[in-house]
Amino acid sequence: MTPTPAGMTIDESFFARPAEEVAPALIGVELLHDGVGGIIVETEAYHDQDPASHSYRGRTPRNASMFGPPAHAYVYRSYGIHWCLNFVCLPGSAVLVRAIRPTTGIEHMLERRGQLAERLLCSGPGRLAEALGITREADGLSLLAPPFRLRPTAETYEIARDRRIGITKAKDELLRFGVRGSPWVSRRFAGEI
DNA sequence: CCCAGGATTGACT
């Protein structure tokens, strides 16, 4: 689990890998949506053959993006209330973006989320999507062109690994990745690398 | 057609 080097171009081949390989590689990468965003600090992998994945029972209208080409967005509605952003990897697999450290367009995030402590702007998949203005409209869009922008940075950090959050199946798989000690994650990491 | 349940969040005890 080596950080993605700054200056490297993220292209389709970056995502054409197993989700559990892409998820840690995304930590430290800058994510912008319409020029608003920050540094990814927490992700979760959902692979094919994963009982916790929306793709587990095969292709349906909702999860169609997960079976499309890599390097595209899969956006779904969570609990009828929130939107959650995923990056599609190999067919049937994806990475859920769970938290970023806000760096750019914070005033837009505050408008969308209401006046909150910056700590609560993007620390969770639903919060992040709301702060960046991501909705169903982004489902199926390429991650390599506007409104998205992905760029590796020179951030230094230690990648931690832990159990995924909020799922009922396959809950013991260590497929959540993030910056150890970061105050911007949705939940602290307890496990080792 | 029906309806249980969910990759969450915020409010509350």
Added chain:
DNA sequence: GTCAATCCTGGGA
């Protein structure tokens, strides 16, 4: 720690 909000998917009848 507990719990409701809210909607829409998709499996089963």
